[in-house]
Amino acid sequence: MRLGLRSRIFNMLIYFIIMILSISCIIPVLYIISVSLTGYEAYYTNGPKLIPQDINLKAYNTLLVDGVKFLRALYNTLILTGTGVSLSIFFTTMTGYAMARKRLPGRTIILRIIYISSFFSGGLIPLYLLLRAIGLLNTYWAIILPGVINIGTCLLVKNYFLTTLPVSLEESARLNGAGEITILIKIVIPISMPIVAVIALFAAVGYWNTYASALFFIRSTKKYPIMVVLYDMIERSGMEAIGPRMQKYTSPSAGIKMAALVISILPIMCLYPFLQRHFAKGVMIGAVKG
Amino acid sequence: MSDIGPVSGRSIAKIEEEKLPSRTKKEKAAFSWKSLRHSILINRYTYFLFVPVFLQLIIFRYVTLYGLKIAFLEFNAYDNFKSPYVGLENFKIIFNSYYFSQILKNTLIITGMRILIGFPVPVILALLLNEMKKESIKRTCQTFLYLPNFLNWVILYGIFRILFNDSDGVFLRIFNALGLKYSNFTKDPNTIRIWLALSGTWRGMGWGTIIYLAAIAGVDPALYENAVMDGAGKWKQAIHITIPAIFPIIAISLILGMSGILQEDFQQILVFAGGNAALQEKTTVFETWIYGMGLMRGAFSVATALGLFQISIGLLLTLGANWLAGKIGYEVLW
Numbered sequence: 001m002r003l004g005l006r007s008r009i010f011n012m013l014i015y016f017i018i019m020i021l022s023i024s025c026i027i028p029v030l031y032i033i034s035v036s037l038t039g040y041e042a043y044y045t046n047g048p049k050l051i052p053q054d055i056n057l058k059a060y061n062t063l064l065v066d067g068v069k070f071l072r073a074l075y076n077t078l079i080l081t082g083t084g085v086s087l088s089i090f091f092t093t094m095t096g097y098a099m100a101r102k103r104l105p106g107r108t109i110i111l112r113i114i115y116i117s118s119f120f121s122g123g124l125i126p127l128y129l130l131l132r133a134i135g136l137l138n139t140y141w142a143i144i145l146p147g148v149i150n151i152g153t154c155l156l157v158k159n160y161f162l163t164t165l166p167v168s169l170e171e172s173a174r175l176n177g178a179g180e181i182t183i184l185i186k187i188v189i190p191i192s193m194p195i196v197a198v199i200a201l202f203a204a205v206g207y208w209n210t211y212a213s214a215l216f217f218i219r220s221t222k223k224y225p226i227m228v229v230l231y232d233m234i235e236r237s238g239m240e241a242i243g244p245r246m247q248k249y250t251s252p253s254a255g256i257k258m259a260a261l262v263i264s265i266l267p268i269m270c271l272y273p274f275l276q277r278h279f280a281k282g283v284m285i286g287a288v289k290g
Numbered sequence: 291m292s293d294i295g296p297v298s299g300r301s302i303a304k305i306e307e308e309k310l311p312s313r314t315k316k317e318k319a320a321f322s323w324k325s326l327r328h329s330i331l332i333n334r335y336t337y338f339l340f341v342p343v344f345l346q347l348i349i350f351r352y353v354t355l356y357g358l359k360i361a362f363l364e365f366n367a368y369d370n371f372k373s374p375y376v377g378l379e380n381f382k383i384i385f386n387s388y389y390f391s392q393i394l395k396n397t398l399i400i401t402g403m404r405i406l407i408g409f410p411v412p413v414i415l416a417l418l419l420n421e422m423k424k425e426s427i428k429r430t431c432q433t434f435l436y437l438p439n440f441l442n443w444v445i446l447y448g449i450f451r452i453l454f455n456d457s458d459g460v461f462l463r464i465f466n467a468l469g470l471k472y473s474n475f476t477k478d479p480n481t482i483r484i485w486l487a488l489s490g491t492w493r494g495m496g497w498g499t500i501i502y503l504a505a506i507a508g509v510d511p512a513l514y515e516n517a518v519m520d521g522a523g524k525w526k527q528a529i530h531i532t533i534p535a536i537f538p539i540i541a542i543s544l545i546l547g548m549s550g551i552l553q554e555d556f557q558q559i560l561v562f563a564g565g566n567a568a569l570q571e572k573t574t575v576f577e578t579w580i581y582g583m584g585l586m587r588g589a590f591s592v593a594t595a596l597g598l599f600q601i602s603i604g605l606l607l608t609l610g611a612n613w614l615a616g617k618i619g620y621e622v623l624w
Contacts, residue, residue: 011421014418014421014422015422015427017418018415018418018419018422018431019427019431021415021431021435021495022430022431022432022434022435022496023434024492025434025435025437025438025492025496026434026437028438028446028449028450028452028453029437029441029449031449031452031453031460032448032449032452035452044458048452048453048458048459048460091342091343094339094342095339095340095342095343097339098336098337098339098340101336103329104329104336104337105326105329110340113347114343114347117347117351117352118347118351119605119608120351120352120355120605121350121351121354121355121601122351122353122354122355122356122357122358122597123354123358123580123594123597123598123600123601124577124580124581124584124585124593124597125357125360125580125584125585125590125593125594125597126353126354126355126356126357126358126360126594126597127350127354127357128584128585129357129360129590130349130350130353130354130357145346145350146346146350148346149342149343149346154343205440208442209440209441209442209444211442211443211444211557211560211561212556212557212560215560216581216585227442227444227445230444230445230448231444231447231561231564234444234447234448234451235447235564235565236565254452254458257448258448258452261445261448261449264445265441265445268440268441272437272440273433
């Protein structure tokens with residue numbers, strides 16, 4: 001098909017715009033990696049460059065050796081995310097599966113109640129007071145529990161099960177004498193692995209990125225997850241993050257801050273290739289099928 | 291909490307267009323108590339599966355809803371039973387407050403800008419992406435585009451600092467090289483609100499295209515073929531076929547977005563303006579005010595009253611949005 005000149009220019013323009021936007025999304029990350037690897041003097045003379053000069057790992061070294069609070073925050077976040085993701089997977093699959101059972105009496109009402117309830121909430125203060133009354137304040141449960149089952153994710157799970165679990169499969173299993181538990185273990189669980197991956201990845205990103213909830217509900221600085229400590233490093237002096245052995249600098253150098261950033265996003269960046277493939281597809285299936 | 295999970299309650303309505311199963315005439319006629327009991331018996335375990343989600347809803351939504359009552363009390367945080375009923379006193383304090391009009395203005399402006407700038411971009415981007423024929427480039431670009439969505443505002447803020455810094459940033463050096471003067475617009479109270487909208491748009495534009503791309507993919511290709519045969523160029527195709535076809539989704543998103551006008555992604559504001567007193571005036575919105583008043587200063591009643599105000603308006607707007615969506619012929623929630 002012969003493309004007219006105007007069409008071709010149009011086409012090139014489209015590619016150009018999209019590529020610029022895409023690059024704009026990745027360049028900032030490249031910058032922080034670069035700065036984290038740049039030597040102290042080189043950075044403060046020449047400024048941040050895309051390609052690091054005087055590459056050394058000193059920033060990482062200092063951070064990992066002296067950054068006591070940073071490391072502790074990292075550990076905290078690992079625990080928080082690990083627990084949160086496990087619980088989230090368990091309960092969300094449960095709920096999504098239940099939502100997918102078409103023949104359930106009262107299903108319509110139950111689903112409606114769930115959807116509508118997701119629009120209500122008491123707000124921040126009542127939540128805080130409730131958590132205080134229960135005694136969950138200053139624990140990670142305060143961060144995990146209020147959102148452990150995300151309704152949006154449940155919908156994805158529901159649609160997934162609706163497309164992959166035909167009723168005939170279950171019926172034939174029952175005819176062959178399988179009880180509820182057997183069906184669950186031998187059929188449902190193996191089939192649900194892909195969607196479990198999606199839930200896990202969504203939840204992991206969500207919990208890893210916790211910031212506001214931690215600010216609201218956690219009091220002791222020892223329990224802060226990594227985003228809180230990071231913010232302190234970037235915005236304020238960051239003495240919270242670096243231990244007292246930093247005598248060379250009064251506040252963490254840019255290199256160290258960037259090293260901290262890089263370490264913080266490392267897990268997400270590692271998971272990202274997997275995320276991207278499953279997420280986009282999963283969300284799309286959920287959206288189109290409806 | 292909205293910082294967990296990729297899909298907020300708002301987009302549920304977008305995703306869930308399913309018409310819940312209705313019974314056929316034959317099934318209706320065959321209804322009997324006996325068959326109902328039989329169904330319940332077979333499925334009894336399934337009901338148990340709903341327990342966790344209902345627990346979560348009851349505890350964290352309905353009980354907190356009840357907790358809103360302290361908006362009408364002068365709450366004594368140390369001894370709950372000694373809180374006297376003060377009626378609308380707390381509300382009066384808020385509305386008469388020196389800060390109220392400024393904060394309302396901030397909230398409306400910030401959300402307004404977010405919608406104005408942030409709404410069209412994913413749509414247009416989706417349309418453009420749809421035109422990309424080369425799959426490999428398209429997929430790489432998409433991978434890049436989705437990335438900022440997974441990075442939290444703290445990280446992004448750290449990145450912006452390096453880029454936009456006054457004393458040492460990337461843009462500073464570029465501007466200097468070009469002979470232009472540079473001032474850090476990300477810290478300037480006059481431009482901070484636009485910056486919030488711009489950066490928010492940039493972050494969400496990639497991920498936002500997913501829903502629209504899905505909708506575009508659902509358009510019947512035969513329509514496009516006919517249009518090409520009639521001699522329509524790409525532009526005409528887009529205007530006359532694509533946009534009308536995905537119009538329902540656009541409309542729903544827009545309406546839902548607008549109904550959220552009083553409640554917004556305040557994590558971004560917390561991060562951008564948290565340490566910076568100069569920016570506070572122009573960026574404080576309802577949620578940050580609630581946080582400041584309530585959790586930081588302990589004025590629980592007043593903060594809750596404000597929250598109640600915000601929630602009620604939000605509810606009204608959501609109901610209105612839903613009704614509007616219904617009028618477009620799109621059954622959303624009920």
